Amino acid sequence: MLIDHPLLGLRDAAEFVYLGDAALLNRPDASSADALDSFHDYLHLRDNVAGEHRELWYHEQGDRSWLVITRNTLTHAITAVELARDVAMNLREGANS
Amino acid sequence: MSDRLALPGSHRIGHGLLSSEQSLTFTFNGRPYRAMAGDTLASALLANGQQLVGRSFKYHRPRGIFTAGSEEPNALVELGTGAYREPNTRATMVELFDGIQASSQNHKGPLSFDVMAINDRLSSFLSAGFYYKTFMWPKAFWEKLYEPVIRAAAGLGSLSGEPDPETYDKGFLHCDVLIIGAGAAGLSAALSAGRAGQRVIIADEDFLPGGRLNMETFIVDGLTGAQWAANAVAELRAMPRVRFMTRTTVYGCYDHGIYGALERRTDHLADKPAGARQVLWRIYSKHAILAAGATERSIAFGDNDRPGIMLAGSVRAYVNRFGVSPGRQTAVFTNNDDGWRTAMDLVQAGASVSAVIDSRNIPAPFPVPGAQIFMGSFVTGTQGRLGLHSITLSSGQTVYCDCLAVTGGWSPNVHLTCHQRGRPVWREDIAAFVPGQDLPGNMHVAGAANGSMTLTQALTSGHAVATHVLKELGATTAPASSAPQADEEHSGISALWQVPDCQGRSWVDLQNDVTTKDIALSFQEGFRSVEHLKRYTTLGMATDQGKTSNVLGLGVMASLNGKSIEQTGTTIFRPPYTPVPIGAFAGRSRGKHFRPTRLTPSHQWAESHGATFVETGMWMRAQWYAKSGETHWRQSVDREVTQTRSSVGICDVTTLGKIDIQGADAGAFLDKVYANMFSTLAVGKVRYGLMLREDGFVMDDGTTARLGDRHFVMTTTTANAVSVFRHLEFCRQCLWPELDVHLISATEQWAQFAVAGPNARRLLENIVDAPFDISNEAFPFMACAELSVCQGKPARLFRISFSGELAYEVAVPARYGNALMAALMKAGEAFGAAPYGTEALGVMRIEKGHAAGNELNGQTTAANLGLGRMVSQKKDCIGAVLSRRSQMNKDNAIELVGFIPEDASVSLRAGAHFIDRDAEATLDNDQGWMTSVAFSPDRNSSIGLGFIENGSQRIGETVVAADPLRNEFIPVKIVSPHFVDPDGERLRG
C-alpha cells in the first residue's frame, strides 16, 4: 500500500506502524463517575467496519508523525490522510466550543 | 535438405528463429543431446525425439511435453545437481545453455518403466477423495502405516536439502506505465506510450520478446511478425525512458498500483556472473496495462494424456520458432479455426499432417494438402504405451499419428485482474472468461488477455489502451500515432469440453491426474461449488495452478450441473502468476544478514578483551569476559560479580532506550505517561519511573533524569526502546496535543556505562573533570548532572544503581564510547576493576530483586511486582483507571518474591511452577512460577525470583518448585526478593 503523507508525499505503507481505530483519539475523562466503563469501552470495543475506516498509523521509519488515514477495509483504497495531531487539536477545540 | 540434416535433432525441420551457428550440448537423465542456441529444454528434447519426459502425480502415467510456455503441466524436470538442484522446473521455460543437466522426476526405476505406475491399474479404487473414506481403522495405523506410504508418494521433485548456494536481490522501480507482456498488444501499447515520452516498464516472462508473434506466420506492417516484434523491441530499447525487461514475470498485483516481478538474471547462463541469480522487483506504477495474452486449453477425450498429445498452438510454436516438428505424422483435433493454422503451418514447413478432426459441423474452413479432413468428428481414444501411436475417431476409424495437436480454444490470462478479488465474466462468442469490470485501480487490459483474440484486435487494443492511459496521465500522444496493421484472421469457435462416449479415462488436470470421472464423482457426492470441486478432486491445485485445465474442468462441471459456465463460476486467482522461489522473496535477508546487527559503542573494546557476545534483540552485547584459565562461563560470571561487589565493575548499558524530552510541559507530560509523579522532580535528580499500558498492566520501567527545568532524559528497557518511544509520540500527538513537549530518541547518540561497586566513586574521580564534585554530599544517590570527562568531553552522570552497589551511569556522545570504556578500565586498574557482561548484570539485579524482562512480561501489574503504591492516586495517567479493575486487584494475586532452595547445593530453574508441599502438579494446585534464577556468589547458593499467590505474606514458607517438564521438584523457601543489602545502605554510601 501507499500512503500519501500530508508532509512527505507518497510513502510505502511498510514505513508505518499500524495502531487501530482513530476512535483511540477520544480518551475518556478519567475523573468521571463511570470512568471504568468508559475506559473499558474506549480501549476494547470496536466498530470494526467493513468499509471506510478512520485509523491511526505511525510513520516509524520516517518523520514519526501519527496519521489518521481513511481507508476502505474492503478495498484498501485510501481517501484521506491527516496529521493526527491536527485531528486531535480539532477534537479538543470542538469539545471546548 | 543437407542443410536440415546438419541441424541437431532428428525432428528439426528448420531453424525457425534460432541461429543455426551455435550448437549446444545438454544431458537429460544422463544422456547427452545436441541443441541450438535459442532452444528451450523442451524444444531441444522434442528436436531429439524425446517426447516422454515425466510421470504424473497420482497414477504415474507417462507424460510428454504439452505446451510451449509457463502453463506447462507435464514437463517438469529437476535442473542442475547438488545444492543447485531445482525441482519442478518447467522444461518449456528453461533457456538452454551449454552443459545443462536435467533429469525427470516422480518415478521409481527408469522413466520408461516406473514401478509406481501400478497406481494406474488401481485407479478405480483411488478415485477423487478416496482417502477421506478409508485408512481409519485401526486408529493407530494412520501415522504408522497409511500416512507414511502416502507421504512417500508425495510431491514431484525433491530439494537438495542443502542451503541454496545462490543469492537474490530485491529492487524497487517506479514508472508511469507498466506493461505486462511484450506480445503484439504489449509492444503496440509500449510503442504508443514510449513514443509519447512516458516512463515505461515493459516486462515479459520469455527471453525472446514478441509473444505469439514469434510463433505464428502473420505479417505486421508488411514484415513477418517476428521481425516486426524485433524492430519494435529495438526501438523501445533505444528509448531512454523505457525499461525493457525480458525473463521477467510480473507475478502479482497488490494495492495502490504496486506489482511484484521476478527477473531471472543468470539462470540461462553457463558461466554465472557475479551477483544475484534473480531479482525480486517491486514496481510502483501509476498505470498498468495487462497484455498477458491467452493460454490454450485442451479437450477431454479418452486417454488424452499420452506423450505426443500437445496443444495445437504449442505445436505451431515449436514449428515456427524452434524449427521442430514434434511428430513425424501430426493430427489436429480442434473446435475452432485457430487449430487449422497448426495443420497449415506444419504443411508449410514441410512436415506431414495425417488428419484434421474438427468437432464443428461446418464446411472445412481451409485446405490442408495431404491431410484427411473429418468435420463434425471427435477423437474418442488414443493408443500407444510411452508415446502416441494412433487415435480413434468417433466414426470408429483409426488414424496413425505420433503427435496430436489439440485445441479447445484459448483462455485469456486474466489472473492479475483477479488478484484483488475481481471476478472474470464469461463471453460466449469466444467461449472464454474475460476480465470483469472490477479491475485493480489503474489497471487496463489489452489484447488477448481482454478477449481481443486476433492479431489485428490485439495490436489495435494495445494502441487504444495506451492512448487512453496517456490521456489519464495528461500526456500528449506522439504525432501520427496509429496502431500497427495486420490482416484479420478467422477465429470462429464452438465450445467443446468433453467428447461423449469415450474409451478409457478423459484427463482434465494432467499433473494432478483429475479425470472427467473424478469431476462426475465430485458432483455425485455433492461437491458442486467450484471451490468444493477443486478441493475435493485437487483440480487446478498442481504447480501450473490449472492454467490449461481450470476452464475445461468448469465446462465439464457446468454440463453436469445443467448450469451455464457463468453460473458455475470460477475459483479465485491468487498470486503468484507462476511460482517464485522462496529465496527470491527473502533476498539478502538470510544467515547473519537476516536482521541488522547493532553493536554497542564499546564493542571493539569488548571484542579485544575476550568478550562472549549474546543477541539481545538486534543488539550484540557482551555476555561475559572470560579470563585465561576460566573454562566455564560461571567462573567468569561469578568473578565479575564478586569483583564488582568487592571493588568495581563496568558494564556497557548503551542499549537501554534513551528519550530526550523537552518543553515547558515536559513534566506534565511525564505525569501522564508514568504511573508515578515526575513534575515534582527537582532539577539534577533522577527518579525511577513505572509506565503502564492503558489497560493497566505494566508496560516498561526505567529511570528519568531532570537535567533542566524543561529538559528530561528518560531511559527505557532495551527490549521496549522502540515501542515506548512510539507510545510516547502517540500520547504527545494524539492524546495531549496541547502540551508543549517534544521528544527525540537518543539511544544511538549516547554511549552509557554503569560503573558499580564500592570503588566506583574513586574510579570516577579520575575520569570526571575538575572542578566537578562527585562526593556523596555533593552528588548523592539519585543525583544527575551534565559535566565533562576525560579533559573536556561532554558527559552526563547519573547516580543510579541496578546492582545495588554504589553506582553511577556515565554517558558520553556515542563516538567517545569505545574510548571511554578504555579510559574507565585504565582508571580502574588500580582497583582491579572488572568489565562485566549481561550475565553478571542479571545476577546482580536478581540479587537485588529488580524486575526485568522475565518479570515485566506484559502480563503483570504494578501490584504483582510489589510496586502498587507507585501508581499515583492523585492524578490521571495512562493505565490508571483500568488498573483498578477488580480481577487485577483480587485477594490472592501473585506477588514477586525471592526463593532459595532448601538444599543450598541444588540449582533452581526458571519456568518451574509453585505448588504446595505434597501437592500434585496440576493446574488446580498451581500458585505461580519462577521467573528468573541465578547463582549468587554472595550467598553461595542458587536464588530465584518468582510470582506466587500472596507472596509477600508468605515469607518463610516452604513450597515446591515443580518442573514436571524436566522432572524436578525442588522444595524452596519463600524469602524477600532483596537478597543483597536489603536496606540499600551500599547504594547510598
Place this chain on the structure above:
Amino acid sequence: MRYSAFQVLKQGLTGNKGWQRAWREPDPQQHYDVVIVGGGGHGLATAHYLAKEHGITNVAVLEKGWIGSGNVGRNTTIIRSNYLLPGNEPFYELSMKLWEGLEQDVNYNAMVSQRGIVNLYHSDAQRDAYARRGNAMHMAGADATLLDESGVRQLCPFLDFDNARFPIKGGLHQPRAGTVRHDAVAWGYARSADSRGVDIIQNCEVTGMMIENGRCKGVDTTRGRITANKVAVCVAGSSGKVMALAGLRLPIESHVLQAFVSEGLKPVIPGVVTFGAGHFYISQSDKGGLVFGGDIDGYNSYAKRGNLPVVEDVCEGGMAIMPMIGRARLLRMWGGIMDMSMDGSPYIDKTAVPGLYFNGGWCYGGFKATPASGWCYAHLLATDQPHDTATAFQLERFRHGAVIDERGAGAQPNLH
C-alpha cells in the same frame, strides 16, 4: 452410508456409482431449535456435537457461501495444545483429545497427523518462558519436552545451526501436535451432522437479526426469515459485521492473515517448526507442499488478501532458519480474515441479547480449536452454562480485567 476400506473396494469394483451425497441440500424450514450462523469448521462442529452429544437435531447451519469457505479452508492446518495460561490450556488440550478421536467419531478421514511441533528458542529468557509453558502443559495433562540444541538437531537436522543471526538454542516440543487436512474437517463434521438430521444450508446469508422485546427470535436471510429458540453466531472474520446486525460492538478487529504453499516436493520436513523470533512457521503436507505462514499484515481488513511486505518478511524468516528452501518455489499465497480479539484469546459466550450466542475472537488460532470450540459451544447452547474448559472465554472479561493474554501484548489486537 458408512465409509470404510470395504466400501471403497466395493464401489471401486462397481464403477464408483453408488457413492451418495456427503450431505443433503435442504431448503430452510421456518423454525429451528438452534440456528447456527456460519458453516465453517466451528459452526459445523457445533452442529455435530449438538446432535451427537446433546441430542439436539432440529438445527440449521446457515452458510453465506459454500461450507468450509472461511478460515477452515484457508489455514496452515496446524493442531497443537501448547498454551500457557490456565484459561486456555485445558480447552486446547480438550481439543487435542477430540482431534485424536475425530475420524472414528465422524467416520471421515481428516488425516489427523501427530507429527509434532517444535517452537524454537534463541535465548535463555525464551527458554525460561517455554519452560514455564511446558510445565503448564504438563500440569494440564498435555505432553511437552524441552529440547536443547542437540535435541532440535536430531529432530530437524536441516535447520541452520551454524550461521543463524539468532542461533537456535533449543525448542519446546509437543509430540502430539501435528496437522490435519483442513477441508476434510469441515466436510467430516458436515456429513456427520447432516446424517443426524441437521440442515446444512449453503448460499444463505444472514441479513438481519430478529430482535423482539430485547430477545433474539431468529434471523432474516437471503432465503427468507428463519425463527429459532437460539441463534448461535460463529462467523470468525465476519463477527463484527454479523453482530452489528444485533447492534452489538465487540472486542474484536478483523485483520488479514496470509498463508503460503510451495510446489509439491518429496518429503523434507517431518513435523511443524515454528520460529518465533522470525515470525515463521512451516510444515509439509501429505501432498508434498510446504505450508507456511507468519504474522498478520497488521491493519484492519476484510479483503482476504494481503501485501508484499509480509510475504517477504515470512520468507526471510524461512530462509533464516532453513536455507534449503531457497529453491523451493512459492506456488500460491492467500489471505483470510482473522477475528482478532483484545487479548489474543477467544469468546464462547452468551451476549447481552437473550437468545443470541457468540463464538469468535479466535485470532489466527481457530483451526486447532475447532473440535473443542464446537464441543463447548454446543454445551453452552444445550445447557446455558459454559463448559468447564471454556469458562474464561467471556465477552465481558475486559470489564473486570480477567484477560487471557498469552503474549502479554495488551489490548491491541494486531500484536497478538
